[in-house]
Amino acid sequence: MTASPATTPPPGARIPTQDLGLISPDDLRSAGIYDGCFGCGKDVADGLQVERTSSDGTFVHGHFHVGDRHQGAPGLAHGGLLATAMDEILGTAAWSLGRMAVTGRLETDYRMPVPVGSTVYLKAWCTGVEGRKIYLRSEGRLNDPDGPIAVEAAALFVEVPAVHFTQER
Numbered sequence: 765m766t767a768s769p770a771t772t773p774p775p776g777a778r779i780p781t782q783d784l785g786l787i788s789p790d791d792l793r794s795a796g797i798y799d800g801c802f803g804c805g806k807d808v809a810d811g812l813q814v815e816r817t818s819s820d821g822t823f824v825h826g827h828f829h830v831g832d833r834h835q836g837a838p839g840l841a842h843g844g845l846l847a848t849a850m851d852e853i854l855g856t857a858a859w860s861l862g863r864m865a866v867t868g869r870l871e872t873d874y875r876m877p878v879p880v881g882s883t884v885y886l887k888a889w890c891t892g893v894e895g896r897k898i899y900l901r902s903e904g905r906l907n908d909p910d911g912p913i914a915v916e917a918a919a920l921f922v923e924v925p926a927v928h929f930t931q932e933r
């Protein structure tokens with residue numbers, strides 16, 4: 765992954781273990797999940813419907829199925845949707861640290877086309893925390909958790925207070 769300085773943790777940034785410890789699939793599915801979310805919401809028929817499956821305290825995992833509604837070029841997943849999937853699993857990793865955080869910067873490398881009908885297996889992990897800044901990486905593998913990497917991302921999430929989500933704009 766080619767990550768810029770903005771998404772690379774500075775020297776000395778600590779790598780936390782997840783405050784929530786081992787998260788069961790049920791906890792992962794229910795904790796803080798909003799059914800209207802385009803990435804993971806069950807009520808969003810045209811959304812990605814990313815399913816979060818496990819966390820071992822270091823990595824969070826999930827997957828989603830690429831349907832016709834996710835196409836860009838005929839028969840292939842749209843790159844923006846793949847970036848959304850990266851954002852979703854990165855956000856899960858950030859929140860799994862016990863922090864409310866939003867995406868500040870998201871960098872994506874597309875390694876191979878993703879055909880409609882594929883399942884993309886997602887994984888994300890934290891590479892460092894400095895103050896409110898949370899540095900993360902993620903990857904999406906084709907059709908198997910150990911399949912070839914189709915998409916990779918590096919991100920900076922920024923911790924925010926709860927009012928970020930509730931204040932009138």
Ligand SMILES: CCCCCCCCCCCCCC(=O)SCCNC(=O)CCNC(=O)[C@H](O)C(C)(C)COP(=O)(O)OP(=O)(O)OC[C@H]1O[C@@H](n2cnc3c(N)ncnc32)[C@H](O)[C@@H]1OP(=O)(O)O
Pocket residue numbers: 770787791792795796797803851852853854855856859860865866867868869895896897920922924
């Ligand atoms: C258990 C698990 C359950 C999980 C469920 C939940 C899953 C959820 C999944 C959801 C998944 C979807 C998730 C989504 O889609 S989140 C939705 C998409 N993101 C947003 O809407 C965020 C919009 N932006 C903002 O609100 C503000 O700009 C933020 C809050 C990000 C920062 O504004 P704020 O005024 O608060 O802070 P600051 O400006 O002093 O910045 C602070 C520091 O950060 C650095 N910085 C900031 N931006 C950038 C940048 N672009 N590149 C490089 N650096 C950047 C900045 O230089 C500074 O560094 P330093 O000077 O201190 O060194």
